Amino acid sequence: MPLFLNASDTGFDAEFQAFLGTKREDSPDVDVVVADIIADVRKRGDAAVVDLTNKFDRLALTPETLRFSPEEIEAECAKVDAEDAAALELAASRIRAYHEKQLPEDASWTDDTGAMLGWRWTAVAAAGLYVPGGLASYPSSVLMNAIPAKVAGVERLAICVPTPDGAVNPLVLFAARLAGVDEIYRIGGAQAIAALAYGTETIAPVDKITGPGNAFVAAAKRRVFGKVGIDMIAGPSEILVIADKNNDPDWIAVDLLSQAEHDESAQSILITDDAEFGRAVAQAVEKRLETLERAAIAAPSWRDFGAVITVPDLECAIALSDRIAPEHLEICVDDADALAAKIRHAGAIFIGQYTPEAIGDYIGGPNHVLPTARSARFSSGLSVMDFVKRTTLSRMTPEALAAIGPSAERLAKSESLEAHGLSIRARLDRINEG
Amino acid sequence: MPLFLNASDTGFDAEFQAFLGTKREDSPDVDVVVADIIADVRKRGDAAVVDLTNKFDRLALTPETLRFSPEEIEAECAKVDAEDAAALELAASRIRAYHEKQLPEDASWTDDTGAMLGWRWTAVAAAGLYVPGGLASYPSSVLMNAIPAKVAGVERLAICVPTPDGAVNPLVLFAARLAGVDEIYRIGGAQAIAALAYGTETIAPVDKITGPGNAFVAAAKRRVFGKVGIDMIAGPSEILVIADKNNDPDWIAVDLLSQAEHDESAQSILITDDAEFGRAVAQAVEKRLETLERAAIAAPSWRDFGAVITVPDLECAIALSDRIAPEHLEICVDDADALAAKIRHAGAIFIGQYTPEAIGDYIGGPNHVLPTARSARFSSGLSVMDFVKRTTLSRMTPEALAAIGPSAERLAKSESLEAHGLSIRARLDRINEG
Numbered sequence: 001m002p003l004f005l006n007a008s009d010t011g012f013d014a015e016f017q018a019f020l021g022t023k024r025e026d027s028p029d030v031d032v033v034v035a036d037i038i039a040d041v042r043k044r045g046d047a048a049v050v051d052l053t054n055k056f057d058r059l060a061l062t063p064e065t066l067r068f069s070p071e072e073i074e075a076e077c078a079k080v081d082a083e084d085a086a087a088l089e090l091a092a093s094r095i096r097a098y099h100e101k102q103l104p105e106d107a108s109w110t111d112d113t114g115a116m117l118g119w120r121w122t123a124v125a126a127a128g129l130y131v132p133g134g135l136a137s138y139p140s141s142v143l144m145n146a147i148p149a150k151v152a153g154v155e156r157l158a159i160c161v162p163t164p165d166g167a168v169n170p171l172v173l174f175a176a177r178l179a180g181v182d183e184i185y186r187i188g189g190a191q192a193i194a195a196l197a198y199g200t201e202t203i204a205p206v207d208k209i210t211g212p213g214n215a216f217v218a219a220a221k222r223r224v225f226g227k228v229g230i231d232m233i234a235g236p237s238e239i240l241v242i243a244d245k246n247n248d249p250d251w252i253a254v255d256l257l258s259q260a261e262h263d264e265s266a267q268s269i270l271i272t273d274d275a276e277f278g279r280a281v282a283q284a285v286e287k288r289l290e291t292l293e294r295a296a297i298a299a300p301s302w303r304d305f306g307a308v309i310t311v312p313d314l315e316c317a318i319a320l321s322d323r324i325a326p327e328h329l330e331i332c333v334d335d336a337d338a339l340a341a342k343i344r345h346a347g348a349i350f351i352g353q354y355t356p357e358a359i360g361d362y363i364g365g366p367n368h369v370l371p372t373a374r375s376a377r378f379s380s381g382l383s384v385m386d387f388v389k390r391t392t393l394s395r396m397t398p399e400a401l402a403a404i405g406p407s408a409e410r411l412a413k414s415e416s417l418e419a420h421g422l423s424i425r426a427r428l429d430r431i432n433e434g
Numbered sequence: 435m436p437l438f439l440n441a442s443d444t445g446f447d448a449e450f451q452a453f454l455g456t457k458r459e460d461s462p463d464v465d466v467v468v469a470d471i472i473a474d475v476r477k478r479g480d481a482a483v484v485d486l487t488n489k490f491d492r493l494a495l496t497p498e499t500l501r502f503s504p505e506e507i508e509a510e511c512a513k514v515d516a517e518d519a520a521a522l523e524l525a526a527s528r529i530r531a532y533h534e535k536q537l538p539e540d541a542s543w544t545d546d547t548g549a550m551l552g553w554r555w556t557a558v559a560a561a562g563l564y565v566p567g568g569l570a571s572y573p574s575s576v577l578m579n580a581i582p583a584k585v586a587g588v589e590r591l592a593i594c595v596p597t598p599d600g601a602v603n604p605l606v607l608f609a610a611r612l613a614g615v616d617e618i619y620r621i622g623g624a625q626a627i628a629a630l631a632y633g634t635e636t637i638a639p640v641d642k643i644t645g646p647g648n649a650f651v652a653a654a655k656r657r658v659f660g661k662v663g664i665d666m667i668a669g670p671s672e673i674l675v676i677a678d679k680n681n682d683p684d685w686i687a688v689d690l691l692s693q694a695e696h697d698e699s700a701q702s703i704l705i706t707d708d709a710e711f712g713r714a715v716a717q718a719v720e721k722r723l724e725t726l727e728r729a730a731i732a733a734p735s736w737r738d739f740g741a742v743i744t745v746p747d748l749e750c751a752i753a754l755s756d757r758i759a760p761e762h763l764e765i766c767v768d769d770a771d772a773l774a775a776k777i778r779h780a781g782a783i784f785i786g787q788y789t790p791e792a793i794g795d796y797i798g799g800p801n802h803v804l805p806t807a808r809s810a811r812f813s814s815g816l817s818v819m820d821f822v823k824r825t826t827l828s829r830m831t832p833e834a835l836a837a838i839g840p841s842a843e844r845l846a847k848s849e850s851l852e853a854h855g856l857s858i859r860a861r862l863d864r865i866n867e868g
Contacts, residue, residue, distance in 0.1 A: 229809070336829070346825050351550070393782075407797055408521075421792070424792055427685065
């Protein structure tokens, strides 16, 4: 049974607050182990990466076989079914079209003193993308990470994907090739993150690392942050559905299960203005769980972290949704656009009952790498912006410096930074002489 | 003596690489202490913040006096000299005008399937700004952090500024009031970061924390990252000047010193295509150091980390500059605009000899919080973008879902995510029935 809450009940606020604070994931403290692995890779380079990979993934690699050869990639890609290939190609083209609209524009202007001001965007030169191995080795995630990087103009894009016991997912390699990835390494864990950040004899260092991973990968990303850029630290997936009674309970049930099936720590929440509809959805979930392939994952997720919250009206749903700040928000009500416009904190919004969240996981166009664990309060999903950076530009004329320089000199004095002031004063004296 | 290098010398590449790798700062490992402080603040709230502040800053605060009262702010602001006030007001208006141009635009469009796609930007609701106390308590930094937040639309902006032994900088409070800061707390260190991230009885938690600080503050920011958003971890300041012989050596010398005077770990580099000019600048630096107020800081910085690099031509200067990826880049050559256009990795560029870097520290308009330690390869200076986040939007029609849904279903199957596929299939069946 998920949690049933009613916003009209006495004590709801405390219950909702406790629900918001529920810890869904106990990350093991692997920081010491990860620090050792990073130090080892920095010290011994390829040799460390090879040893760690052979140990953890039960392989017999050498520095020469860390990277997939063009022939291996070709051979794996040849295994991909035509229908899967076509689906990935459609997904890639839609994701590319969406992300191309995110390319930011340069700006420059002249202000009233005659100073030119502005900025210019440039792409990160080299990026590394981590792709988990095993169960969570998703070709869709390769597209979602690699395409924004390539649209941004990243020249060198390297992927690390572990192949435990030699298991390779051909779809991952196909997606990587489709997205224009330049290098693919069969390594994983903290050793892969260390190799991307610091480089080895065969792996050149990158400037930015993105992509999800287990506790070791997350701890390693946190440690190399600063040396390279990283994306967010992703937590378990979440969906919030706001639905009125004019929906098929079964549709909403499978939508909730589409997150619950990711992970036992995933969270699925329904907010409805009709308690009866909420119960019908919960019943539909139970019915679907009877036959769902991944019921062993989805059932505990729904039981431990799922919730059905009844609200007196949809305005109340908006307020609760913003407190949850969901990764995915599905809005299935009569005027879904109007309600969507009032939401402030959400990673992605899926509007109307013909927009199941899963369409956005694969093919809608927007990115599926989204802020979890309430971080939509302060962060955004992955985008082209993660692979570009801005250089600000200023050019003073003698007139502009004469107009604003004395105030800068004054402020430098107030901060006891004499040379700052002198660098302005030297020019002002020349201007005044002229 | 700074390091003198000549790009035409044999062995230059190795020397330059070693120079790039020079470690300028040994951050003490304060992680364990910081973890304890954060745990204490989470557990005991105000009581912990009060105890730690009284201990480290030698004060006798209570929960009631953690926050500056409106009367105290008013009284401190009244101490500000009229000329300083006018300079801060001009700076604030120029910084505001520049940052207003950064506000990003929403987008939405309908694609060829009839699907609506787009995104919407919203402001972070609450932000906290850390301002160091003592020597590095800069009113200009208050403006540079607070104004972008307020331009973005942040409703609640709290500042923490420690007042060791009760020392208050009236200009900091004046700048805060000018920028529209809502709350000012006289606390610092890891305890301030913990209070902002987790909240206490008197300090409500924020969603994003920005601003520079010492090793304790940096370690605390790294630890609370994820619970809240943070800006970059700032290292010591840097300037690179590219100058030809048509410059006054003294102007370039004071520009180099304007970074060197910040910190013994700061770095000032000159790249020139004229070795004689390089020597003249180095002589001018020595001359200025004879009288500079902060020579005790600037001299070791210049001696230990300064460099004069002679290049055969300015194209070579561009390549070296991109390898340095400087925080501040000043370009003083004949066609400075053309050279600036070819630079790829830099936090801020100051174009032409009438644009000393210090103008950008105070009053130019662009932000002075910029990526250090080569991180301009992957990150940008502080901006309005740090205080907004993007929600992606999708709305399918039955026709759009019919067009792209089957491919999404296919990909869900390939990833063994059955419920994902079912959420699409349920709708497609209804559409096909219709």
